[in-house]
Amino acid sequence: MSNLCKPRQLGATDIHVSPVALGCWPIAGMTSIDVNDTDSLATLEAAVDAGVTFFDTAYGYGAKGESERLIAKALGHRRNELAIATKCGMHWNDQLERTFDARPEIIKRQCDESLQRLKTDRVELLYLHAPDPKVDVAESAGALKELMDAGKARSVGVSNFNVEQLATFHAVCPITAFQPPYNMLQRDIEQDTLPWCREHGVSVVVYWPLMKGLLAGKLSRDHIFPPNDGRAKYPMFQGQEWQKNQDFIDVLREISDSIGRSVAQLVINWTLQQSGITSALCGAKRAYQIEETAGAMEFVLSPEQLQKIDIAIQERGVVITRPAV
Numbered sequence: 001m002s003n004l005c006k007p008r009q010l011g012a013t014d015i016h017v018s019p020v021a022l023g024c025w026p027i028a029g030m031t032s033i034d035v036n037d038t039d040s041l042a043t044l045e046a047a048v049d050a051g052v053t054f055f056d057t058a059y060g061y062g063a064k065g066e067s068e069r070l071i072a073k074a075l076g077h078r079r080n081e082l083a084i085a086t087k088c089g090m091h092w093n094d095q096l097e098r099t100f101d102a103r104p105e106i107i108k109r110q111c112d113e114s115l116q117r118l119k120t121d122r123v124e125l126l127y128l129h130a131p132d133p134k135v136d137v138a139e140s141a142g143a144l145k146e147l148m149d150a151g152k153a154r155s156v157g158v159s160n161f162n163v164e165q166l167a168t169f170h171a172v173c174p175i176t177a178f179q180p181p182y183n184m185l186q187r188d189i190e191q192d193t194l195p196w197c198r199e200h201g202v203s204v205v206v207y208w209p210l211m212k213g214l215l216a217g218k219l220s221r222d223h224i225f226p227p228n229d230g231r232a233k234y235p236m237f238q239g240q241e242w243q244k245n246q247d248f249i250d251v252l253r254e255i256s257d258s259i260g261r262s263v264a265q266l267v268i269n270w271t272l273q274q275s276g277i278t279s280a281l282c283g284a285k286r287a288y289q290i291e292e293t294a295g296a297m298e299f300v301l302s303p304e305q306l307q308k309i310d311i312a313i314q315e316r317g318v319v320i321t322r323p324a325v
């Protein structure tokens, strides 16, 4: 049995989570195309059957909490086998614009609503989705601490924070997990927040390990994104960046073929072997996708294979990650 399929401890808590977690944003159907309830429910069930016990959702995944409701519907009967993480502080307004609001009263109301949608009395992890520039981080931290003390959240995390915000929050409410973007080509956290988390015993649970599907290696060079596919606006999917990324994936494919694994499995396995990373949030909207990525827990890349990948990353160079204006 590979070391990578063993549950990992979340921070200093007694909560253990699978290294591959299911990212439940795609099933909200807001930016992913071709989403339907039948496939979403099957994806959630397939995840558990494939050994995934960690589910990542948010108050704002869906205009009306579609993602949280689907989790309750598909997995309510297995609630006690799972670690559910949700987030507060982000919602969609009446014009369907993403809105950050981390005032204490909003955080508490959203947490109660999330618990109702999830049909549960507590979550294993409650994150602040992002800092709200209009609210002092310490004030939001106070509200999350109260929710933890009330037993509604067994632990607290934050997402999209810088080091200063992490330290301010942590002084008021102990942080168990940090959720930043991270993948082979987007590695900013290695400079500051990842070392801070290592030093403070905070788990790092990363999003976009497949770079929004690019590193799954299944989008062909001549792929044309339909207008409603939210990914088209990112430079990594455009022009020269797209060609360079496809060249990079060709190198990864040579390595993954040589060990009888898929590119997605190679990418997630590499991610899980990076120091300080506890779990990778793998988004999926179809059962076969999470079945494939969960397979990344079944093997361990050797030091030589990891080195080959690191050389390919260096040769690919820094990527442009900002969305096109």
Ligand SMILES: NC(=O)c1ccc[n+]([C@@H]2O[C@H](COP(=O)([O-])OP(=O)(O)OC[C@H]3O[C@@H](n4cnc5c(N)ncnc54)[C@H](OP(=O)(O)O)[C@@H]3O)[C@@H](O)[C@H]2O)c1
Binding pocket: 022, 023, 024, 025, 026, 032, 033, 056, 057, 129, 159, 160, 179, 206, 207, 208, 209, 210, 211, 212, 213, 214, 216, 218, 264, 281, 282, 283, 284, 285, 288, 289, 290, 292, 293
């Ligand atoms: N805290 C935050 O601010 C934040 C922000 C973003 C995401 N997140 C969390 O992180 C999770 C992961 O991010 P993400 O879902 O945006 O991106 P991701 O995991 O990098 O990519 C997911 C997409 O990759 C494609 N994919 C996955 N497995 C595949 C497979 N085996 N074969 C082919 N394609 C495959 C699917 O796209 P298609 O089928 O559409 O091609 C899927 O929707 C989210 O679901 C969410 O839980 C958090």
